[in-house]
Amino acid sequence: MSELKQALLQSHLCKYLDLNDLDLLITYSRTVTFAAGKILLEQGKQSTGTYMIIAGEALVTAKVLGAGSINLLVLDQGNFIGEISLMLQTPSTVSVAAKTQLECLFISSAYFDMLTLFFPAAKFKISKAITEDVCLRLKNISKKITAFMAHAQMSSKSLFGEVFQSLNWPSETTLEAADIPHEVLQSDYFFNNLSKEQFEILMKHATVLEAVNHCPLIKEGEKINVCYIILRGAVQSSLRQVNKHAKLSVLPPMNLFCSMAYVDGTPSLFEYFTCERSILLKISESSLEDLKNNHIEIWYFLYDRICQSFAALEQAASKLDIRLNSELYNR
Amino acid sequence: MCRMLSYLGAPLVVEELLYQPDNSFIKQTYHPKYMHHLLNLAGFGLIAWDNNSINMELPHIYKTINLPFYDDNLWNIANKINPFCFLAHIRGVSYSENQVVSAQNVHPFMFRGTGVALAHNGALIEFEKMKFDLLEFITPPFQEYIHGTTDSEWIYAVFISQLKMLNPQEKYETNNIMQAILNTFKILQRVRHKHNISTASPVNLFITNGEFIAATRFVFDFGWQPFDAAPSTHFAYHSLWYTYGESYGYYDKQYQMKPEGAKKSIIIASEPLTADTTTWIEVPEYTMLVARRENDEIEITSQDIIL
Numbered sequence: 001m002s003e004l005k006q007a008l009l010q011s012h013l014c015k016y017l018d019l020n021d022l023d024l025l026i027t028y029s030r031t032v033t034f035a036a037g038k039i040l041l042e043q044g045k046q047s048t049g050t051y052m053i054i055a056g057e058a059l060v061t062a063k064v065l066g067a068g069s070i071n072l073l074v075l076d077q078g079n080f081i082g083e084i085s086l087m088l089q090t091p092s093t094v095s096v097a098a099k100t101q102l103e104c105l106f107i108s109s110a111y112f113d114m115l116t117l118f119f120p121a122a123k124f125k126i127s128k129a130i131t132e133d134v135c136l137r138l139k140n141i142s143k144k145i146t147a148f149m150a151h152a153q154m155s156s157k158s159l160f161g162e163v164f165q166s167l168n169w170p171s172e173t174t175l176e177a178a179d180i181p182h183e184v185l186q187s188d189y190f191f192n193n194l195s196k197e198q199f200e201i202l203m204k205h206a207t208v209l210e211a212v213n214h215c216p217l218i219k220e221g222e223k224i225n226v227c228y229i230i231l232r233g234a235v236q237s238s239l240r241q242v243n244k245h246a247k248l249s250v251l252p253p254m255n256l257f258c259s260m261a262y263v264d265g266t267p268s269l270f271e272y273f274t275c276e277r278s279i280l281l282k283i284s285e286s287s288l289e290d291l292k293n294n295h296i297e298i299w300y301f302l303y304d305r306i307c308q309s310f311a312a313l314e315q316a317a318s319k320l321d322i323r324l325n326s327e328l329y330n331r
Numbered sequence: 332m333c334r335m336l337s338y339l340g341a342p343l344v345v346e347e348l349l350y351q352p353d354n355s356f357i358k359q360t361y362h363p364k365y366m367h368h369l370l371n372l373a374g375f376g377l378i379a380w381d382n383n384s385i386n387m388e389l390p391h392i393y394k395t396i397n398l399p400f401y402d403d404n405l406w407n408i409a410n411k412i413n414p415f416c417f418l419a420h421i422r423g424v425s426y427s428e429n430q431v432v433s434a435q436n437v438h439p440f441m442f443r444g445t446g447v448a449l450a451h452n453g454a455l456i457e458f459e460k461m462k463f464d465l466l467e468f469i470t471p472p473f474q475e476y477i478h479g480t481t482d483s484e485w486i487y488a489v490f491i492s493q494l495k496m497l498n499p500q501e502k503y504e505t506n507n508i509m510q511a512i513l514n515t516f517k518i519l520q521r522v523r524h525k526h527n528i529s530t531a532s533p534v535n536l537f538i539t540n541g542e543f544i545a546a547t548r549f550v551f552d553f554g555w556q557p558f559d560a561a562p563s564t565h566f567a568y569h570s571l572w573y574t575y576g577e578s579y580g581y582y583d584k585q586y587q588m589k590p591e592g593a594k595k596s597i598i599i600a601s602e603p604l605t606a607d608t609t610t611w612i613e614v615p616e617y618t619m620l621v622a623r624r625e626n627d628e629i630e631i632t633s634q635d636i637i638l
Contacts, residue, residue, distance in 0.1 A: 044609040063609050065574060068590050091608075184558045233554040236617075247635055250616040252567070253554045275617060276553050323612060326575070327620070327633040 012078035016125035028111045034098035041096040047082035049108035056102035062094045087311035120300045131307045141317040149241035154330045156243040170211035178279045190254035205287035209280045218272040225285040227258035233278025249316035256305040332564045333452040334421045337544045340596020346409040352586035352604035365570045365602040373424040374437035375399040379417035380541035394437040416541045420450035435479035440487040442476045447540045451483035453533035454565045458482040460526045468518045490515040505621045531566045543623040571614040573599040597622045597629045
């Protein structure tokens with residue numbers, strides 16, 4: 001067994017990959033070594049793939065407005081680098097340099113795309129490992145932000161506001177009643193990767209919901225395995241510290257979101273509520289399970305978007321962290 | 332869709348922002364990076380407060396329907412004035428015979444005697460149905476000052492009517508500015524409801540009086556547009572960014588805010604002035620910002636817009 005394979009077998013990634021997947025990964029990836037101080041990823045530039053650290057440490061830094069270049073964290077064995085670029089095809093929000101001699105497995109975007117087409121099961125496993133890493137980082141940033149919020153003189157939501165919001169519930173409706181043409185929805189770019197038949201199966205597993213503005217969908221601390229697709233309107237994700245709220249992101253139509261519980265089994269750190277009246281597709285835990293067991297391609301399609309949604313949240317949390325240090329927010 | 336640029340801080344030659352950076356304001360007029368369409372140019376306006384000018388409380392105002400990249404007068408003025416605060420706007424309109432391209436429709440708007448200017452990036456869908464219902468929210472002297480045909484000038488008239496006019500020695504409080512913006516949005520929302528208008532309509536506003544800059548990133552009924560509608564930039568959120576630092580200039584081989592030093596200057600713009608956005612912060616959706624100078628430093632206050 002090669003040294004690389006042995007090293008990978010001890011990594012977090014191998015919790016999910018079997019030996020065949022591992023061979024595939026080793027065939028199509030390459031190991032790269034960086035001397036201490038060498039830059040792997042530059043802030044503002046898009047990575048052509050993701051690096052998984054096999055040995056050594058990497059330092060994550062960011063040029064922050066008003067604070068210059070600051071050290072954010074140290075990554076080590078099993079951690080991913082450049083995962084946001086890979087998932088979202090956007091420039092990196094941080095720079096990463098080797099802190100010590102660093103050995104990484106480089107998984108290129110091209111390989112990832114190839115997996116989508118030919119080995120979706122292997123792609124799912126790698127995505128799961130990356131997304132768990134993303135969730136871990138999200139938790140760390142969120143902890144930092146809520147600690148800041150605890151001492152910041154931010155305005156709090158009134159008890160009346162809390163009660164009023166908790167009384168809003170989405171109600172079931174139909175696409176016809178919501179004036180959404182079935183065939184137009186199917187041809188939307190969001191569902192492009194699904195065949196007509198797969199789209200129909202997905203729709204049979206989903207419930208169409210109508211929600212008024214400020215309607216809670218996923219509450220902080222909830223451990224529910226449902227996912228939502230926004231068809232019309234918008235949904236806001238927020239971080240909460242007692243009754244103080246900080247906006248993380250606003251999701252426009254044709255976006256999917258779900259609780260963190262669905263990725264790593266932990267309670268949701270964030271709350272999601274409508275910030276416009278909205279029409280949503282809700283896919284329940286049992287429907288997700290049925291899709292996973294009987295319509296795996298549709299489930300891979302959904303899981304891909306779940307991974308992207310957490311990568312986008314990590315990006316949004318980093319932006320909020322910077323803003324809280326630059327602005328007097330919601331004072 | 333329009334483009335906007337504002338600045339508050341250490342006096343700066345306007346040309347440095349309008350022409351020099353790799354995504355300068357003038358370059359955005361023919362090659363905007365954050366828009367899928369080209370701007371259909373319908374005018375350029377600039378309002379600037381300069382300590383060295385006579386009657387310094389009155390800003391320089393330059394408005395033209397000429398194309399800014401062919402405008403020699405603009406280049407000459409931009410190289411000459413050195414303001415501590417300015418707001419520039421490029422008007423973009425749809426290709427339609429209904430559009431009125433005239434100097435009266437060029438932003439920023441500033442009614443005489445108010446000292447407060449406003450520019451708008453966005454469009455209120457079905458505005459023709461709304462506008463006369465807005466009259467009751469516009470105080471009488473301002474009703475007569477509306478000379479143009481744009482929704483933006485009416486938004487300005489509503490806003491300025493919600494803002495308590497001050498004596499020359501008084502200053503606007505951040506809370507008062509934010510409240511006047513919120514009141515304006517609530518009025519527009521009420522009138523939209525009255526006419527059953529529920530199609531997404533973006534309202535990114537820039538407001539300044541030389542002492543503060545307020546900016547909003549907001550869309551009424553975001554996420555609601557007819558499924559059969561032709562693609563339009565107005566159904567999406569328009570971008571809004573800012574950067575701050577000691578002074579803006581050519582540092583470390585690129586245009587950016589000086590990385591170290593006090594927070595003395597701020598640029599708020601529709602899009603970053605450089606391709607490298609690492610020193611820029613994107614303002615989130617449903618947000619308003621007020622930047623002002625406090626003890627020679629820029630203080631930035633932001634608030635979620637919840638109507």
